[in-house]
Amino acid sequence: MNPITSSTSSTSGRFRRTARTGLALVLPLAAVAACGGGGGGDTSAEAGSGEGTISVWAHQGQKSEAEALQNAVKSFNSSQGKVKVELKLIPETDYTKTITATSPDKLPDVLEFDGPTMANFVYNKKLAPIDDYVSAKTLDNATDASKAQGEIDGKHYGLGMFDSGLGMYGSKKLLDAAGVTYPKGVDDAWTADQFDAALKALKAKDSDGKVVDLQEGSGYANEWGTYGFAPIVWSAGGSLLKDGKAEGSLDSPAVVSAMKTFRSWKAYTDPNTDGNAFAKGRVALSWVGHWMYPAYSEALGDDLVVLPLPDFGDGPKTGQGSWAWGVGADSKNAKAAGTFLDFLLDDTNVGAMTKANGAPPATKSALASSELYKAGGPLQLFSDQLAKPCGAEDISTSCVAVTRPVTAGYPVVTAKFSEAVNSIYGGADPKAALAEAARAIDRDFSDNAGYEIP
Amino acid sequence: MKTVEPAPAAASGRQQGPLVGAPAPRPSRRSREWLHGLLMSAPAVAGLIAFVGIPFCYAVVLSFHNVRLGSPLEPTFFGVEQYRRLFTDPDLSGPFLRALLNNLTFAVVVVPLQTGLALGLAILLNRKLKAIGLFRSLFFMPVVFPMALVAVIWRLILARSDQGMLNSALDAVSLGNWGAFDWLGDGLTAMASIIVLSVWQGVGFQMVILLAGLQQIPGELYEAAELDRASRWQQFRHVTLPGIRGTLVFVALLTSVLSFRVFDQVYVLVKGGGLDEDAARTVMYQAVTTAFDQNNIGQASAITVVFFLIVVVLTLIQRRVVRPDNED
Numbered sequence: 001m002n003p004i005t006s007s008t009s010s011t012s013g014r015f016r017r018t019a020r021t022g023l024a025l026v027l028p029l030a031a032v033a034a035c036g037g038g039g040g041g042d043t044s045a046e047a048g049s050g051e052g053t054i055s056v057w058a059h060q061g062q063k064s065e066a067e068a069l070q071n072a073v074k075s076f077n078s079s080q081g082k083v084k085v086e087l088k089l090i091p092e093t094d095y096t097k098t099i100t101a102t103s104p105d106k107l108p109d110v111l112e113f114d115g116p117t118m119a120n121f122v123y124n125k126k127l128a129p130i131d132d133y134v135s136a137k138t139l140d141n142a143t144d145a146s147k148a149q150g151e152i153d154g155k156h157y158g159l160g161m162f163d164s165g166l167g168m169y170g171s172k173k174l175l176d177a178a179g180v181t182y183p184k185g186v187d188d189a190w191t192a193d194q195f196d197a198a199l200k201a202l203k204a205k206d207s208d209g210k211v212v213d214l215q216e217g218s219g220y221a222n223e224w225g226t227y228g229f230a231p232i233v234w235s236a237g238g239s240l241l242k243d244g245k246a247e248g249s250l251d252s253p254a255v256v257s258a259m260k261t262f263r264s265w266k267a268y269t270d271p272n273t274d275g276n277a278f279a280k281g282r283v284a285l286s287w288v289g290h291w292m293y294p295a296y297s298e299a300l301g302d303d304l305v306v307l308p309l310p311d312f313g314d315g316p317k318t319g320q321g322s323w324a325w326g327v328g329a330d331s332k333n334a335k336a337a338g339t340f341l342d343f344l345l346d347d348t349n350v351g352a353m354t355k356a357n358g359a360p361p362a363t364k365s366a367l368a369s370s371e372l373y374k375a376g377g378p379l380q381l382f383s384d385q386l387a388k389p390c391g392a393e394d395i396s397t398s399c400v401a402v403t404r405p406v407t408a409g410y411p412v413v414t415a416k417f418s419e420a421v422n423s424i425y426g427g428a429d430p431k432a433a434l435a436e437a438a439r440a441i442d443r444d445f446s447d448n449a450g451y452e453i454p
Numbered sequence: 455m456k457t458v459e460p461a462p463a464a465a466s467g468r469q470q471g472p473l474v475g476a477p478a479p480r481p482s483r484r485s486r487e488w489l490h491g492l493l494m495s496a497p498a499v500a501g502l503i504a505f506v507g508i509p510f511c512y513a514v515v516l517s518f519h520n521v522r523l524g525s526p527l528e529p530t531f532f533g534v535e536q537y538r539r540l541f542t543d544p545d546l547s548g549p550f551l552r553a554l555l556n557n558l559t560f561a562v563v564v565v566p567l568q569t570g571l572a573l574g575l576a577i578l579l580n581r582k583l584k585a586i587g588l589f590r591s592l593f594f595m596p597v598v599f600p601m602a603l604v605a606v607i608w609r610l611i612l613a614r615s616d617q618g619m620l621n622s623a624l625d626a627v628s629l630g631n632w633g634a635f636d637w638l639g640d641g642l643t644a645m646a647s648i649i650v651l652s653v654w655q656g657v658g659f660q661m662v663i664l665l666a667g668l669q670q671i672p673g674e675l676y677e678a679a680e681l682d683r684a685s686r687w688q689q690f691r692h693v694t695l696p697g698i699r700g701t702l703v704f705v706a707l708l709t710s711v712l713s714f715r716v717f718d719q720v721y722v723l724v725k726g727g728g729l730d731e732d733a734a735r736t737v738m739y740q741a742v743t744t745a746f747d748q749n750n751i752g753q754a755s756a757i758t759v760v761f762f763l764i765v766v767v768l769t770l771i772q773r774r775v776v777r778p779d780n781e782d
Contacts, residue, residue: 093725097746100523100524100746100749101523101524101746120524123525123526124524124525124526125526126524208615208616210615217726218726219724219725219726219729221724221725221731222725270615271613271614271615271617271618273609273610273613273615273617273618274610274617411747411748411749412748412749412750415743415747415748416748419731422724422731423730423731423732426639426641426730426731426732427639427641427730428732436545439545440545440546443545444748444750447520448522448525448527449527454526
């Protein structure tokens with residue numbers, strides 16, 4: 001019985017009220033049921049006819065990135081008549097939450113996601129393997145690091161247009177003025193002590209004593225806290241997660257002492273509230289990723305040098321992995337989605353995108369022809385780092401680029417670790433903060449049966 | 455000289471109350487009124503049930519389960535485990551109890567401070583001046599801005615470097631003797647900073663309500679008080695305050711309810727960097743991050759249930775203590 005029609009046909013006010021109250025009671029329950037019922041379903045999308053309209057979701061990052069993507073969609077739509085792409089941009093800060101909160105059948109055919117969140121979406125049955133839908137050529141052309149990030153149990157769920165890397169940007173002029181010698185490449189990275197000495201030498205020449213930028217203005221209790229400072233953990237021989245357990249690897253004595261050292265650098269750190277500390281020349285060093293290269297190279301020109309992060313004992317490390325593209329698990333037109341991905345991952349589009357955001361291309365052919373990243377290019381350091389991938393598990397002294405843990409429990413890992421980084425930087429005891437984070441991560445994994453992908 | 459402008463035709467409809475039983479109370483009429491009362495309250499009650507009652511019951515149910523956002527695992531019954539963790543597990547209860555304490559501190563400081571300040575401003579703005587409208591709008595302006603925007607601006611004011619506006623102002627005033635201070639990062643001043651920015655943003659709203667209350671006080675009362683040679687303080691004490699007592703109680707209640715909801719400013723300032731998360735964490739902030747950053751719906755529900763009960767109890771106590779005169 002439909003309470004709305006019955007109440008309009010009835011003349012009894014009393015009944016109308018009852019019906020209305022009933023409706024008010026039932027509507028939220030129905031909404032709740034709709035939300036709860038979205039978890040099921042099967043993770044293989046339907047191939048479909050390969051023609052028609054497909055929906056695409058992407059994050060809205062920098063303006064130049066969004067423009068590059070919009071241009072790619074425009075040229076795809078005009079290049080052929082079979083598939084039409086409808087692009088929807090969602091602000092970056094809410095992007096992952098949006099996908100998390102959307103049930104699989106409401107997700108688009110093609111969606112972008114941040115690398116470390118992929119395992120969670122596979123676990124939630126929101127992504128389908130793309131091996132059958134993209135061409136073999138596209139898969140072959142992806143770099144090993146990009147493929148490693150997108151792979152679970154031998155199936156590929158995501159491929160990126162670009163990768164990422166961390167480093168230290170330096171101002172040659174300021175470093176030379178303070179008499180600081182700096183590394184030439186990954187192999188002679190500063191040790192933590194040498195870096196400390198460099199900061200002291202720079203401080204002696206600086207008017208306000210703030211000589212380094214750690215991107216404090218972005219806050220640390222978020223993904224930047226994890227991405228930016230997990231390399232300290234890895235470089236000290238630790239790990240965010242080892243064999244599904246954080247205790248013992250995240251809070252080992254070496255990691256605790258490395259985090260203590262990290263905290264001691266707060267005294268030299270410019271809070272960078274305006275985001276311009278390095279570009280305006282207030283500081284000599286900036287600990288940040290490839291994405292600042294376009295802005296920094298414009299501001300400093302030939303004065304800019306790119307250095308690896310300091311070595312805390314087990315060799316310098318950097319994070320790896322970035323936004324990737326995949327196919328929604330409930331897509332009814334996965335073949336058309338694959339056609340679009342093939343187009344998106346060709347040299348033209350990868351080239352345009354990486355030009356827009358300065359990121360290392362995630363395809364072999366685009367990397368080889370990249371002005372910035374090819375051997376001898378200004379950002380060769382980043383491709384050198386990415387050429388020595390560790391994967392997520394086997395972190396040794398010889399590899400450099402570490403993939404963040406590929407697990408459906410990553411949201412908790414990153415939330416707890418970044419919270420610990422934030423509170424350590426704010427003055428909390430590193431040992432207690434890291435141990436607490438490790439316990440919280442382990443408790444969450446045991447609550448969820450280890451996040452085994454069913 | 456008059457300090458307070460008499461409001462024209464002070465119609466204090468608020469004091470009169472509904473027309474309960476004004477005409478002859480015949481039984482049929484009474485039941486009819488009861489029916490009308492029910493009818494009139496129905497939309498509000500329905501809204502209350504739909505948007506407070508049902509979600510709250512649902513939260514109670516969820517808090518007894520291990521539920522994850524979007525997890526393929528079936529929710530499992532957890533018993534009181536979520537509550538046990540909140541109160542006895544040192545890792546979880548530490549931040550939670552700290553958040554509760556922060557909330558209480560915030561409410562205890564903000565309610566008298568903001569109400570008092572709003573009263574002061576309202577009295578200040580309740581006079582005959584040229585361009586008084588302009589002044590009133592100026593003081594009301596911060597209310598119009600969304601809290602997220604206000605928090606972003608205050609981040610620049612409270613920044614820890616000597617480029618922070620507050621630090622550079624203090625530096626100028628102290629002739630260069632003031633070093634850069636980390637207002638948001640220091641455990642002692644983090645909450646204080648949140649309080650100051652919240653009061654600044656919210657005080658205009660309370661001010662407007664009190665201003666309306668002040669304008670309802672008949673001018674004759676002040677004239678009579680002046681004839682009795684009452685001093686300005688005596689006029690305030692014996693005419694103004696009793697005249698706006700009901701309004702004042704309403705404003706205090708409203709402020710305390712609002713002050714338990716502190717969330718936006720903490721969220722924005724933490725994301726912006728440099729905020730001492732532990733010192734500024736509020737219960738709402740913890741519930742939202744637990745639910746949507748860590749996908750732990752069960753735990754977040756338990757937090758909100760506990761918090762709801764605490765707020766209800768506090769509000770009941772408060773209502774009992776500061777009951778307005780005209781309430782039956």
